[in-house]
Amino acid sequence: MHPNSDPARLSKWALLVSSVLSIVFLAAAAIRENVAAEWKGVQREYKTILLAKSADAVARRRAEAFSIEIRQVTVPALKVVDRCVSCHNGIEDGRMADQSQPHRTHSQELLKWHPVAKFGCTTCHQGQGLALTFNDAKGEEAFWDYPLLPAALTEATCATCHDPRALSRGSAAKLVRGMELFDVKGCASCHKIEGKGGSLGPALDNVGLKTKHQFMRAHLSGSQTTWNWHSEHLRDPGGLVPGTKMPSVGLTAAEREALTVYILSLRKRDLPEAYLANDKIEEKYAKLHPAAPKGEALYAKYCSHCHDTGLYARWSKNFKRFIPAIRNQAFLRLEDDECLAENILEGRPGTEMPGWGPKAGGLREAEIQAIVEYLRGETKFTALPPAPARGSAERGHRLFTMNCAGCHGVGGKNGFAPALANAVFQKAATDAFIAETIRNGRGNTPMPSFGRAGLGQQEIGDLLAYIRSLAQPVRQARSYGRAPERDQVAGSEER
């Protein structure tokens, strides 16, 4: 540097350039925020529409008084601040019915019951109410947990305050259809809602409020929303969640949509009393005071998904084993009501069959009794011929390996026929029942008659001894509906 050159030359240039740049950036930011803002453009457009539509001087004055400003609906009770009305200005104005979005008016019928000031927008539609651009408000691309529900799925939020079945015809048709499908397709066989249902799948109480991050989306292509996930998952569960036990239910596209709406409607929100519709309160009351249970409906809801009609043993691809035919006459003749109830109550630990008692599947005793009655139908329990005396477990072991292990599995477990090394089975089944089943087989199931195949009384006795050695019967503190002297009446074990 020359000693006499201006030492501040570089600084001066840097100051000039960065000051000019700063002013440019500030101007750009000011324009972006004050002139180019999306909502301002929308409001200017709306004002011209208002002016065009004003028929008389009063309307015209009102239109001219329409100021360009951020508008918001605040509902403290619902913790809602919705700025949607900054763009949807005509939402409550009936004259705007012929306009396109965002100016168009909301369905007046719905707004009559749900004034914007009381409910806000996101209470029903979801989305990011705080946002002021459509993309952010929609929230699918933004970091927002509950993006705007597509119009086709908006019914999902009705159930938050209503019993959809009580709504006037068609207002929540898709949601009601979804609820029906949930029962008809036997979803409750595996999924609990409010404590009632099977335990193979996750409980669904609050699934509608789960965010997309709570679902496995590694194999989800297209829209990453929860509803797309549910729809795809209903179509092909294994495709989204490899190794899932959830079967493909076989639904049409419309049915999948209806069921998705129902799934999204499952949300636990703590709402102020004032927001609960009367029908919702009645629905809750009805749950507390249920009508007499109907066995057939309960069977359809909780049992049919696995047991199907229950008349034939059914091969399950998912479970890799046979599912017992529980309405099969051959079976019902051998098993009394107490034994049936015991099986429903406790389930079969170690197999996919869950317990359905009050503490497990959430069914009340009356409901279990109703199912037992439905299973029983017209078929009477016939007194069983007495079982042969238990013989040698060692000989029984050999016989078991030769005759039974092929289906029931070595040691009576891990086969594709019912597990015998099972505490509940050991408790529910009497010697007479087992002996009779070995002797005569079970019609309409793969269990053949070993009596006809040549097993005599003594060999059956040996098998009994072996089978009884496979597991200890479960010890319950309280045994449901069982007469204390039952074992003696069936009269097998004492001998």
Add this chain to the structure above:
Amino acid sequence: MADTREFIQNLKDTPRNLRASWLRLGKPPQSDRERSQATFHNFFLHLQSVRVHRNSLRFAYSLGLGLILTASFVVLTITGILLMVYYKPSTELAYNSIKDIHYVVPAGRFIRNIHRWSAHLMVFAVFLHMARVFYTGSYKKPREFNWLIGLALLVLTLALSFTGYLLPWDQLAFWAITIGANIANSPREVTDALGITRWFDMGGFQKQLLLGATYVGEEALIRFYVLHIVLLPLLCGAFMGLHFWRVRKDGGLSRDLTKDAPPASVLGRSMHVFQTSPSKTYGLMAIVRGRTPAVGRGPDGTVPSWPNLLWAYGAALMFTVAVSLGLSLLSDAPLKEMANPAIPENPAKAPWYFLGLQELVSYSAFMGGVGIPTIVLLGLALIPYLDRDPRGTGQWFGGPEGRRVAWKSALFGLASVISLLVFTVQLGWLRDWYPKIPQLMITAVNPGTVIVGIYMAWSLWVVKRTGSPRLAAIALFTCFQMGFVVLTLMGTVFRGPNWQFYWWPSQWPVH
């Protein structure tokens, strides 16, 4: 009557007198004498000396980094105060108040962006500033203590940035601070392995102190807020004042004192060189100990601070402002979903400047979170006391030999850290080969400690070859810089869910 007239006259003159009392000099200073007065008659300007050496004004020497740091601190203070007007430090309200700042507060989004970008700029500049001071040997006597103050400012800057990270209360914030708190908890790795956690739980104490609880919640938010807006800025401001004052006391910016001074003339006039005479009594300025710009030397190559230094101040301030504004226009400060302890981010990442540490933490929490940072900070603090050789001060790398060593060390540092990372990613580490190995072994021997060992060995080899602690220090510092850059990149770009290696974030599986 005369009193009234005088009163009216005074009233009339008040604007003029007000101006005169405020601006005192009355007009822009013309002579050197007036320039000097403009400087030392002004509270804010008297921190700088009246004359400044030309070398201090050379951009290629200082890179303006100290000024940029000061400017970004000013920008951060102003935007921070504006943000405080709307920000609500509560877990219920914080997130929505940021949303409001973004969407409806006038210029709120822009101000928040500026705050975020100038914070990144400040962290970035503080690393560069340290490197500049190191490579020009500016930590040497008499500036050792200022180097320590600088280190304190480095730590304060990182702490300010880190505490600000939690305030938006979104997923990014929540999980980054969760990671940070677990790093504070990392001494447990050692105390657990020794089985003494029950009696001596350093990690648990640190975490508790930081969060006020065992999890990131309301208490943590308030603590971070208080740290971020009161305690740390005050400390930072105090240390900055100290730092500047010491710069002045230690004779301005460092420069090569062995170089021939330019002729003691300014704008063609020769200058009188002041020499102390033992028989005379002098004012305070003349007997200040050490090498002040004026004592015992001619004003060789100095120019008046007014206006030359002021131009530099203005340039640095406006440069910082322009960069922050430009970046703020291009890219918004992030705000993810509201914090939700039930949904862990995967990967949960700390702020970028801690991702090098997080990479080390992934090998050993204690070493990455406490051990190695302590070693590095101690090492940095010791540099001016281990390298007492005054030669090379004020020259980049202390001369051509230092430049060569720096280049070689950069290459060596890069090569060794990259090959170690490739090795670790490809083949794993001790735990993958010997699953039952005791944790203390891993704590002692992991890629982090190995790279520290390699760098130390390299520096020892340099000192053995050259016999110069200065060159060894350059070697070590350069290696650590390279390690820091590569590890930070590794943590930022190449680590995905479960801290697995990925070539690019777009390859991350959606979880």
